[in-house]
Amino acid sequence: MDSILNAVTEFSAFIWGYPMMILLLGGGLFLTIRLGFFQILFFPHALKHTIGKIFEKEKGDGTISPFQAFASALASTAGATNIVGVPVAIAFGGPGAIFWMWVVSIIGMSTKFSEIVLGIKYREEKKDGEYVGGPMYYIKKGLGWKFASSLFAFGLMIEIIPGVMVQTNSISTLTESSFGLPTWVTGAILIVLISIVVFGGIKRIGAVAEKIVPFMVLTYIAGAIGVMAINIDQFPEVMKLIFVHAFQPISAAGGFAGAGFAAAVRWGLARGLYSNEAGMGTASIAHSAAHTPHPCRQGLWGIFSVFIDTIVLCTITAFTVLLSGAWKDVKPANAADMVSDAFSGLMGPTWGPIFVSSLLLIFVISTIGVLVFYGEKQAEYLFGLPFSRVMRFVYILSIFVGAIGGLQFIWELVDITLALFVVPNVIAILFLSKEVKELTDDYRFNFLKQQVKDKGISS
Structure with a gap:
């Protein structure tokens, strides 16, 4: 088993070294420049027309509201990746990994913007009136790359299995260490709760997500601010750790084993990507x-x-773990316990773990619901609707398997399977960047001007 783990670890480290660094950072920079730094210059505009109009209905075709779509997508990223993924990055990459999470998030905004724009442009309406889209559609229809679209769909369909396992493993290890609850019991409970959600399709997932995701996010932020407030005197030192050790190795301290520059970059990029997708x-x-x-x-x-996801939630988690000193008190193998340990300083050894476990449980349920939906759509795209039902049961089974699995091995496996579909997706976006640029220019110079004109006429 050790030899297999070592092989997986070495291969994962290679993939998420220079190859993915060049592809993700280079690709994101290319898109950022080609789109005229749109995600930075138009960030206030993005806030105004997203969270600023959260309760307004948009015109146009579709199946669910813009906010439901956002909440569903956020549900797949917010949760274990923020509460557990960040401590894992710090445990194996050191505080400097947070700097690289910030870098990949700012650049990644242009990548994610491009993905959604292309997804809308090439989406299709099914016979039942439901709209479907995604990379498999814009790769096939936009570029004519049938094999690449199938590779993406297959890679994502497979990656959902360890992706689900990561989520359930994060909550099962936390409940076991905090309350002594056997991991298999947690797995069984999750199977029942998640099945109720996933059998309702995207409409039920969207309805559930729009109600619980904002509540979860705000509750977690409020608790984390409390932890940071009682440790605020450590803030200057923590900022120094993040920026200095983003480029310099850091030695072992307490339970922390130390980390070099390559580890900081590797874990920062990988966890940053997996967090915000x-x-x-x-x-x-x-x-x-x-x-x-x-x-x-x-x-x-x-x-x-x-x-x-990254600038707010991941940063808050990082500060919580670093300011409280939990990153040095908890060994890397038990990184999932870092946030619980940090909250114990604010709420006590009993209520701290209860608070984190309760939030993580709700996060995990909503996250897995969306992940299973993603996986089913890939299976349906590749092999038809009946096979998607088969994969649904495979994903539900992986809930239990992940609950009793090992944390580091699962994270390493996720990183390898991520590469199977990240590579064809990013390459496709780069080839279709001209279309994204044209749509962005149309939005800036035609659509927005027309809206202003229409508003003037109506007033």
């Missing part, structure tokens, strides 16, 4: 079902989602 193309699957008058209007939600 920029480059993965998965968000465009959910957003392709949204009512929207223009592809770029929905693309703004992609920019906002990366901001919320």
